[in-house]
Amino acid sequence: MKKIINDPNEVVQDMAAGLIAAHPDELQQLPGTTVIAKSNAPIKNKVAIVSGGGSGHEPAHAGYVGKGMLDAAVAGEVFTSPTPDQIFEAIKAVDGGAGVCLVIKNYTGDVLNFEMAAELAEAEGIDVEKVVVNDDVAVDEESSRRGIAGTVLVHKVAGAKAEQGGTLKEVKAAAEKVVENVRSMGMALTPCTVPAAGTPSFQLGENEMEIGIGIHGESGIERKSITTADDIAKELTDRILDDFDFTGGDVAVMINGLGSTPEMELYIVNKQVQAILAEKGITVYTTFVGEYMTSLEMTGCSVTLLKLDDELKTLLNEPSQAPAFRS
Numbered sequence: 001m002k003k004i005i006n007d008p009n010e011v012v013q014d015m016a017a018g019l020i021a022a023h024p025d026e027l028q029q030l031p032g033t034t035v036i037a038k039s040n041a042p043i044k045n046k047v048a049i050v051s052g053g054g055s056g057h058e059p060a061h062a063g064y065v066g067k068g069m070l071d072a073a074v075a076g077e078v079f080t081s082p083t084p085d086q087i088f089e090a091i092k093a094v095d096g097g098a099g100v101c102l103v104i105k106n107y108t109g110d111v112l113n114f115e116m117a118a119e120l121a122e123a124e125g126i127d128v129e130k131v132v133v134n135d136d137v138a139v140d141e142e143s144s145r146r147g148i149a150g151t152v153l154v155h156k157v158a159g160a161k162a163e164q165g166g167t168l169k170e171v172k173a174a175a176e177k178v179v180e181n182v183r184s185m186g187m188a189l190t191p192c193t194v195p196a197a198g199t200p201s202f203q204l205g206e207n208e209m210e211i212g213i214g215i216h217g218e219s220g221i222e223r224k225s226i227t228t229a230d231d232i233a234k235e236l237t238d239r240i241l242d243d244f245d246f247t248g249g250d251v252a253v254m255i256n257g258l259g260s261t262p263e264m265e266l267y268i269v270n271k272q273v274q275a276i277l278a279e280k281g282i283t284v285y286t287t288f289v290g291e292y293m294t295s296l297e298m299t300g301c302s303v304t305l306l307k308l309d310d311e312l313k314t315l316l317n318e319p320s321q322a323p324a325f326r327s
Contacts, residue, residue, distance in 0.1 A: 001193035001200065001297070008195040012055045012075050019062055023323050026066055034082070035090040036062040037072040047162040047171045048072070048094035051103040051155060052087065053110050054079040056194070057215055060152065060293045063324030069159035070103075070322065078194050078296070079216040081109030087117035091126060099127035099168035103154050103175060105147025106134040107216075129172040131158070135184040135304065137243040138212030138221050146214050149256040149293040149304045150182035153316075156325065160318035174315060178306060183244050185236040186302030188213045188258060189226065192295050211235065215258070215295045229265065233272035236303040241280070246307050250285035251277065252316060254304035259294040261301050266290065269301055277305075285313060292324070 005011050012034055019036060020029050028039045034055075042048065051061045052074030061073035071094040076082035091100050100121065104114045111132060118128040134142065135150030158175040166174065188210045191200040194217065201217030204210060209232075212221035240246075255270045257263070266289050277284055285308055293302075306312070320327045 001198070003193070003195055005195055008198070011195050012077055015055065015058070016062070016075060026321070026323065027062075030089055030093055033086050033089050034075040035072055035086060035093065036065050036075065037090065037093050038065060038067070041071050041094040042096040043071070044096045045098050046096050047098045047166060047168050048096060048100045049103060049155065049158050049162055049171070050074065050087070050090050050094060050100055051151070052076065052082050052090070053105050053107070054081060054216065056296045057293050059291065059324030064152065064155045064322045066320065066322030068163050068318055068320030068322065069155050069325060078196065081107065081113045084113045084116035084120065087114055088120045091117060091121040091128065092124070095121075095126050099129065101158055101162070101168060101171045101175065102128060102130045103151065103158060104130060104132045105151055106132050106145060107147070127168055129168050131172055131175040131179060133179055135179070135182045136214065137183050137185050137239055148184045148186060148215050149254055149302045150178070150184045150306065152292045152325070153182055153252065153254065153304070153306050154178045156320065157312060157315045159320065160315040163318060174311065177312060181307040182304060183240045184302050184304040185239045186213050186215070186258065186300060187211045187232055187236060188220065188298050188300030190260070190299040192217050192259065192298040194296070213300065215293060217295060217298070229268045230272045233269045233303065234276060237273050237276050240303060240305050244307070246282050246305055247280075250283045250308045250313070252286050252288070252306040252308055253277070253284055254288040254292065256293055256302045256304065257291040258298040258300040258302065259291065260297045260299040263290065266301055269303070273303055286316060
């Protein structure tokens with residue numbers, strides 16, 4: 001697979017340097033790390049939000065560093081959790097005295113390394129809370145569910161609550177409300193290729209698609225023949241609706257591209273998702289269509305639904321100045 005890179009072993013460092021070069025007044029890179037933080041961090045008496053994970057999901061996570069969202073993001077190697085010491089450096093850099101909330105995707109490496117970093121920070125007197133995102137309904141066992149595109153909505157809500165002056169406990173509670181009420185499901189038409197590996201993560205035939213994929217190049221739960229966008233939208237949405245009761249409240253919809261899906265096709269999927277929700281009497285409050293949590297150059301998409309109450313609506317409406325989420 002052809003890629004526009006220099007050294008496969010330096011893609012994360014090159015990416016971080018390019019991101020800072022694009023937003024020098026907004027972002028900074030902590031020396032000797034792949035941590036991207038707000039240029040004005042730490043912010044005194046504001047709860048700080050830190051997230052991160054393996055690279056390859058851009059604009060996640062560093063694209064969401066900015067006023068109204070994250071205070072710092074920690075970039076691991078491609079599809080590899082960042083190390084505890086890098087996460088610890090991020091926590092120390094953004095703590096303004098009100099504590100730090102960690103948003104963690106539910107992958108073993110991420111959970112273990114963020115927890116170790118939290119222990120290091122707490123030993124130095126920094127208050128830390130953790131929120132683990134597990135929105136992927138492709139996995140039946142809830143404790144094993146992966147964190148995928150719904151993580152971005154956790155960033156948005158937690159960041160907005162912190163900007164409002166919420167305490168560490170209040171920020172965690174708002175983030176956990178999203179986790180409890182968000183569900184996602186994805187599919188792929190092609191695999192992706194990790195730069196250092198040079199070969200696709202799995203193989204698909206010309207007329208095959210993979211349902212229930214993760215965001216680290218994992219194969220899905222079912223392989224079947226490619227069908228229409230409407231059928232794909234229905235399969236993903238029905239699986240989400242079967243898992244959680246979205247009636248009785250408005251929802252936010254996210255149609256997320258995985259890296260190589262044209263926006264045209266994402267809007268075609270969105271058309272059918274909106275029609276399905278309308279038919280079931282579920283009111284859509286707001287919709288996000290675009291690339292929010294990718295998997296390198298994978299072709300495919302995911303559907304995310306978040307059930308809203310008045311607080312979540314208010315927090316989603318709060319302004320954000322993060323490079324990848326300006327509102």
